[in-house]
Amino acid sequence: MDNRSRRAGSSSNLVYWASSFPRQPARVLVVEALPPAWADTCAVICDAMDNFLSLACNVDGPCRIPLLSLYAISRQQECLLPFVKVRGNLARLLSCVDELRSIPGEGCIRGVSRAGELLQQAVLDSLQQFKQYSRHTGAGSQAWSNLSVEVTVVTSQFGRAIVRQLETGLKDTDLVSLRRLLVLQIDGAWDWAQEIPSPEAAQSEDSLMLGTEVELQRVENSVLAIETVLKVWLQEQGGDREHLHLLLPSDNPNPVCVKCDMQERLISPALIPLTPNLGVKTESIRDFLPVAKGSTNQSSAPQKLKAIKTLRADGVCESVLYGLPLIIRPTTCWQLDWDEMEANHHLFLALCHTLRTQELFLLLQADPSSAAGASGVNSHYLLQPSMSLSFLLKPVASRELMLPSSMPVSAQDPSPDAMQTVQVTVTPFKHEYCMSHPVLI
Template sequence: MYHVITAGKMNQVIDEVQLQRKAFSRQPARAVLVDFRPPMDSGTCLNMVQALTDTLMLACNLTGSVRIPLFSLITLGLYPEALYPLQSINGNRVKLLGALRELKVLCSSTLPVSSRSCLSEGIDEALIQLRRQQSLNNSSNSNTSSQLEITIVTAISSSTVAHQLSSLSNCPTLECVKRIQVLCVHEGERMLSSEQEDELNLLGEDHSELLASLLDILPIENDVLSFQSVFQCWLHDCNMDSEHLCLLLPAATDGDEVTVRCDLYERILDPVLLPTSLSSHYLLTSLLDHTMETTKQQPLLATGHTQHVPRHKLRAVSLIASGGVCESVLYGMVRQPLLLCPSHPLYPH
């Protein structure tokens, strides 16, 4: 049985508004490394390119805060080759599409690959590009991402990838890396075995704790939707310097109520962020007149605009079965439903 916690009344949901926070102010730079070593095939590559294109084109056309400040696309064949060196995607749509088309051509052709792994060289190349961008922006007094998140797409087994990345243990430049996410593509039957999981667990014992904390190996199905589910997470707000929302729960026994610090994640992008002629006329069909008025009067945000949003506190007032909640409450009167995920353990208020 699933339950839904209701927080206050519809017109009194916000119990307390604290200091504001800057949304999307800590978005990391993104680098995608495509490993062409067998058993990577053209079908897998084309699925990945389609999902990557959809996500990047959506990010290019969103107004408001920049979701992907810097992006790089690197192929790993005989050596690392940057199809799209680390730079902004806003204003570079034509150049970005050209790089994606070139990647699509490489996917359909027989690309010579090295007998040895060049994963480490590819990561080094991405870090060099980040330092170059930081140097350029420092000279022009511009803000740039201080962290880099690397995504590796490969068909090699997860245990092999973990072993090949162990050479990065002593790399001092890993301090500016937020995460190294490895997407290990499988066809359904090539799942992560228990032996491979045990070998991955040994990574933290045999190598540096820093590398073990950065490495995130994710088995993924070979289809466009699976790739999209990973790439679209780039559009979430990555600023975790402070909690997005506090949920106050009543104590089980006599005592202080319990506070759950939560982060907010969008489940549906607000259509007013799309720079189309329809966005300025977007109306939310709702039974609440004030909701419709708020929607019509909301101004469009310019690209790069910094959003200041309040940090709210919600107090739980009742617990009801999920079957007793009409979907119109979640998706009818609320234009942009958000997912709450605990960011810290429970602690007394």
Template sequence: MQQTNKTNKRILFHRQPAHVLLVDFTPPFNNKICANIHSCLEEFFALVCSLAGPPRVPYFSISAIHRYSECLLPLQNVRGNFQQIYNALLELKHLKGDMHEDQSTTSFGQGLRDAVLQFNRQSTHIRQMSGFSTQLEVTVFSCQHVNVIARQIEAAAQSIDLEIIRKIEVVTVYETENGVPLDENDSSQSTDSSEDMATMMDIIQRKFLPNDTLSISDHFKHWLYDCGTDKEYLHLILNDIGSGAMTLKCDIREQILSPSLLPPTASCYNILPELNSFTSGSKKQSASVSVIQLTAIKLVRANGLCESIVFGMPFALQPTLCWKLDWEELDTNQQHFAALCQHLHEKDMVLLTCQNSTTDQPSYAGKTPNPRGHFVILPSEGGSSLLVKPVASKELLLPHGSSNRVDRVVSDAMEAVGSHLEKLEVCDVLNPLYYVSNLHQTLMSQLMKGSQWQQKRKSNNKDQNKPAKVMNVKGRTKGVIMTASLKSGHVTNSSSNGSKANNTRPGYKEAAVSSREFPTEL
């Protein structure tokens, strides 16, 4: 049974590669492109360095490629080093601003060799720190055509250990008004058929990105996904009756980053964050809750709301019954509330709101603005309540897209899955009252175990807390003092032969100090 449980477990984020970024300054690479890369990397690593849990981007290095390869940040830990990463990105931006536009690049091979050399020097340390072996992933950002850069990298393949490289991603950034650049020397493709060259062609991936912050940011956010493929995430069992069940093995792909992994400043993504302060076993009995202010900013069609960006606890809104309001205000508020429900329901709309949007003020004296949460409000049919749910913002959103999509499903697969689905019961309405999660039984079992453990602990403490025994003999006879120590549990004896009673007092005082919980009497 233990072997089965062990084989059915996977380790999260233990196959994350070390990332090396090479930025090519060859024209038409300009200050605008460099500024966009700088801005996206700053925001990306602010997020990465704040995420709790296993490191998703464990190691990072960045180099500028111009007349020679200039390392701006050696390969090092990302977590806890945001200041060093910030300084390196700032140096990248300033370096491009000080450089002439007509400088060409011929040092891709040197940049790749330096990256591999850095990784080899630290591979032992990385393995000792993480407990797992990892690989190197190299990303090249350039304005040259991907084939031009790929040929330069292929030329350096003979002096590189390809076993440690997971992927070399060549990204061409282009201006949208100019379109994707063409490779004018496409006919000069490498004809080397060696085994190393074939391996190099397998690990090189080519990609085109428009010069906008959204596309560049999405590219870096792909680094946040779990790269481990040692074990599947989930088994979806169809028709679990008898031996004819079908099991689909799936991977789980995050759609948004959970705000619970971020510092407490991100509590704005919860409509009532104070509820999270009442954790199990907490002694906190109350909390002061501010009046929440949501400002409507847009109407959204109901069929335009994607479920993948809705997260967190839903709450129902009802017209207030606050006794401090007069009857006329209560009645007017209730009428307006019902009218809003009816309008949204008839128009098939949802209301997009923003928290504290009316209190926005320009930052001054270096003050950082507080984050704001966004929420959607959905109407009910009867007009008696609204449903409010948090939605993801740009910072939390992860890039979509599937890399293993099937273009055409064969008929045999359709028939096999269809036959299993036909055996399942069909219901018109999902009623949660029909489904029990065994939560009550689990909680009662844990509470009973805790109660039994406390009773056993009290019983043990009662036996240990017995007062120290003292034997006192009158006159000039022998006296024995026995003391017990709460911390060590040892019993010590001190005796005096033929001495006066006042001669034993210093020894008693010393024993009493070391065992204050067990006072003795003479």
């Protein structure tokens, strides 16, 4: 799985994120494994963790998750995994997930309030464990002195009740090292008959204000939903300074500066060890051809790409595409006879015309049988028709590499002063650029 030595001399460092992830927190995951809900959530949570850890442990580049600890709440609180480094520890992490998976999903519990106490105790224990680990491991280390911890509590109970218990139980606790405490409520149809709110609790429900230390998020009981929450851990958690300055021309000596942050949309395929045909590099046709096993020469067999779905052209998001595209044209190989070449030309033309007139793209998957040493991770490509007799072939990131990105539509209008500033700078700038660079427009 490890091809870092093979990439050591390459330019793969160019795909690293702009920052070095200097402020990534340690992570604690507290999983509630209580019946009756655990019978339905066990496989979902554990499958999501398996998928996430398989990616997180193999991502090259700067460290995204320095430490991870795992707690399980069943009949008692149990620390399945003390703080360990994530990178290079996949086998140990997956064995802890297997241990979590083995917790029985049937039985009875001694009241929901008892479960809330165990969750609270697990949070307190994780904070104490982090403090001790930091003291013993990072003595004199500036990096460790700046490290914080984030705790995620996964529960199938009513999230607001858990938040209320945690806020009450932690109000007198030293939370200086705690950056964030998230309660993740998994929605489902299980029956928590013991937790019917009292009239007093129901009256205060609407006025409940979540504290700055405790946040509540609800997700559906699906592998994808929970996996998406975990993938937030792979994104930069800095915020110490802005990442990008957009400079707009101005009549004043100093340009108008718009300060921005940058966020990754996907994990670069160049940072994970995969089969050569993934298309990590897309600078030439050689990068799309499989390598013959035991040979440094490119295989003479053509790469096979299988169409698996048509996509609406206006429904494709550019953020899931990476690398440089290749132009695809009908073959002129001299080894084909004239009739076969002509028939192939008409098929190519028909495909190009059909996709273009119906405004469709074609999603392609690399045929595993044509990839030497296939590992179960398949390459995907997008075939985009053009006005000429050709296609563009673009690599598409698989779901495993995509990071969470929720950008809601803003209902806020800009202020009149800001609108005037931007319009004065952008409008004449656009006209001048069109005249001086007509080809680029």
